[in-house]
Amino acid sequence: MLAIMKREIRAYFTSPLGYVFLAVFCGFSGLFLWLNCLNLGSSAMGGVFQMMFFINVILIPVLTMRTIADDKRQKTDQLTLTSPVSLFGIVAGKFLGAFFVFFCASIVLIIYAVFLSFAVSAADSRFEWAMFWGHYTGLVLIGMLFISVGIFISSLTESQMIAAIGSIGLNIVICMFDIISNYISNDTLAGIVNSLSVYYKYSEFTQGIFSLKNTVFLLSITAVFNFLTIRVIERRRYA
Amino acid sequence: MIEVKNLCKNYGSKKAVDNISFRAENGEILGFLGPNGAGKSTTMNILTGYLSATSGQVLINDIDVLEDPVSAKKNIGYLPEIPPLYLDMTVNEYLDFVYDLKKCKLPKRSHLGEICELSRIADVRKRVIRNLSKGYRQRVGLAQSLVGNPKVLILDEPTVGLDPKQIIEIRSLIKKLGKNHTVILSSHILPEVQAVCDRVVVINNGKLIADDTAENLSHSLSPDSKLLVQIEGPSKEVKDILTGISDIDRVYELKSPAKNISEYEISQKEGCDVRREIFRRMAARNYPILLMKNTELSLEEIFLKLTTGDFYGENGGGE
Incomplete structure (x- = not known):
């Protein structure tokens, strides 16, 4: 697992992919920081995190598109699948590799927060660190979820392009549950659909509410998609 | 040691591998032969x-590959048909x-150094794989299969894309490895299998149709050993002399290679050796024998014979 993770991280940074991801992530988060905080003279970063959700819907699939699809295309899966590593180890290695890059990118938000806290304290006010960590946890959790979705879609195809577009599509569907629930007349069903809404769970984080329930929910969805990825790879061996 | 018992693999309704069983002992090099699409790569996979x-x-x-895959895979070095290389790495x-x-638990530097020496890639170790030629990539693939010194080596067409000198080197490497490893090697180059392998398994349409040494296969497919002779002399008279020898079953006259020289294929009766008799009779008439040789089947002929169905069609017999 560690070997695969190391290789994944290396691959991100020997190709432009890792750098492009970091650059776009930093660029957009900087833009939203300016729009939501600097421009308005506010130190509340909720708006930034809210916007980063939508950026991640599109950006993370770019990060994960090649994970398994490219292995299949280049036949390097013949190496990983015939070496003494479990399928769990392979998927976990890929997941952690992509997560590492995402995590590196997300550190920029902590840096922004540090700067904001200095600016705020200079103005004799307090920066809401507790609130910030609530936002940040939400972002990390949603990043993990999108990464697991991306790897899952990547395991279904040999084409990176299809993997990226498919994951963006699935991410959007996952996020649209609460919109869909508005159109369901049956209250019970609408309640169920709404309770599956990832965006709703995330927006609670961006409002500064840290809830264990939401954390467990997002982590479970991540686990489910990673499990599905393992099943897809295993299924292919029987095909 | 590899043991395969009643292996079947279906792709939908197509039987890619149909009830194959064979064994390869430690220190044995097993050749895997078959036409394209016979199921060689599927079996290896x-x-x-x-x-x-x-x-x-x-x-x-x-160790059962299905029950305990991780321990079983520790014993396997695999070079697939397309070497599984990450092109972006050195x-x-x-x-x-x-x-x-x-x-792998072996000392890293010395072990990898040794492998690179063996597979002759020591001079390209710092280069990015993307920039290597096909032959080098193939050898990096081979080196990869040797990492950890696995007991069992499974090599799918290991000499594809190499130049003749490299082919000879890799073959001798495989022979050397075969002394204390179990090696299964598939190839479509028949002389290679003949040169390297102790035993040959031939599969066709997913079925195992032969499992023996190359010599035994040749023998069992042409039990009545045939002689090819070239004799200088009037063809009619020479043929009459030959048919006159009682131990000779049949004489086929082949195309005459030159004027006054005739060529025959002679099938002798089982267990008989007519070479001396032919010599004596031709010498008595002063008809020089220009050529006389046993026509054992080459692996190529065996292969064609087996895979085109002659083998079972004629109950293992000759022509």
Whole structure:
């Protein structure tokens, strides 16, 4: 697992992919920081995190598109699948590799927060660190979820392009549950659909509410998609 | 040691591998022959645990690949048809990765150095794999399969894309490895199999149709050994002399290679050797024998014979 993770991280940074991801992530988060905080003279970063959700819907699939699809295309899966590593180890290695890059990118938000806290304290006010960590946890959790979705879609195809577009599509569907629930007349069903809404769970984080329930929910969805990825790879061996 | 028992693999309704069983002992090099699409690569993929069999069992050193894949795979070095290379890595980085991936316990530097020497890639270790030629990539693939010194080596067409000198080097390497490893080697180059392998398994349409040494196969497919002779002399008279020898079954006159020289294929009766008799009779008439040789089947002929169905059609007999 560690070997695969190391290789994944290396691959991100020997190709432009890792750098492009970091650059776009930093660029957009900087833009939203300016729009939501600097421009308005506010130190509340909720708006930034809210916007980063939508950026991640599109950006993370770019990060994960090649994970398994490219292995299949280049036949390097013949190496990983015939070496003494479990399928769990392979998927976990890929997941952690992509997560590492995402995590590196997300550190920029902590840096922004540090700067904001200095600016705020200079103005004799307090920066809401507790609130910030609530936002940040939400972002990390949603990043993990999108990464697991991306790897899952990547395991279904040999084409990176299809993997990226498919994951963006699935991410959007996952996020649209609460919109869909508005159109369901049956209250019970609408309640169920709404309770599956990832965006709703995330927006609670961006409002500064840290809830264990939401954390467990997002982590479970991540686990489910990673499990599905393992099943897809295993299924292919029987095909 | 590899043991394969009643292996089947279906792709939908197509039987890619149909009830194959064979064994390869430690220190044995087993050649895997078959025309394109016969199921060679599929079988190898199943042996290494890349694909799962529909039914049947594969034991690698008495460990079932399906029941305990991780321990079984520790004993396998696999070079697939297309070497599984990460093109964005250098050879060094790639071998380091494989070393970690296989959880190898041997001293890293010396072990990888030794492998690079063996597979002759020591001079390209710092180069990115993308920039290597096909022959070098093939050898990096071979080096990869040797990492961790696995007991069982499964090599799918290991000499593809190499130049003749490299082919000879790799063949002798495989022979050397075969002394203390179990090697299964597939190839479509028949002289290679003949030169390297102790035993040959031939499969066609997913079925195992022969499992024996190359010599035994040749013998069993042409039990009545034939002689090819070239004699200088009037063809009619020479033929009459030959048919006059009682131990000769039949004489076929072949195309005459030159004026006054005739060529015959002679089938002798089982257990008889007519070479001396031919010599004496021709010498008595002063008809020089220009050529006389046994026509044992080459592996190529065996292969064609087996895979075109002559073998079972004629109950293992000759022509």
